[in-house]
Amino acid sequence: MSYAFDDLHVGLSAEYRKTVTETDVVLFAGLTGDNNPMHIDEEFARETRFQGRIIHGMLTASFLSSVIGMKLPGPGCIYMSQQLRFLKPVKIGDTVTARAEVAELLPEKQRVRLVTICSVRGEPVLDGEAMVWVPRR
Template structure:
């Protein structure tokens, strides 16, 4: 897409299933081996009662969608606001929603809402992003 193709209200949705492999790979990559993410027995003793995904792993999927799908290649994330609302458990399906709120032509920037929502409608993350897009 070209920058001139974007308009306020335009939206896109991508679905993901958070797998055990994703969580374990992420933990290994960044070194966050908190047992609430990796140890089912430990997780059962917490308020969550089962293993949860790293919040930043879920948030990183926003970056994947912005950079690869919508707006797509050429997107540079320059600002992001994130508020975690609900845990994501292993094998849960989530959706990354992207909605264009504002187009700033003189700066080639887009202001986006980027919430993450579970299949059951629960908001996992409330988020906004500002991106530079020069295609």
């Protein structure tokens, strides 16, 4: 689905869900070069306060790109900025729900402010807000 700027209204929302796998973490580490042992070395991570591996925070955040780029507003929008606050760790096997909700419309520049949140089992693990440009019809 794709929305034109004229179709959007405050309160409109969409979600994307993804269960994070071992393969996702390995591929993300390979693509980004972030081989922090917190993400890839169980023996190391077991000795930390998380008592095991956690997925990359930016991997969790990337699911926001999926909901924004593919659902709300969807194809054709341009991501301009994203503020993030990491709240809780995400582990391999967790299902992340990324949600975006229209918080403000700025018609003069065709921009939309979105409230963004990622959750696992209903608990927020990341929150923030995004600004996107959206084409008109």
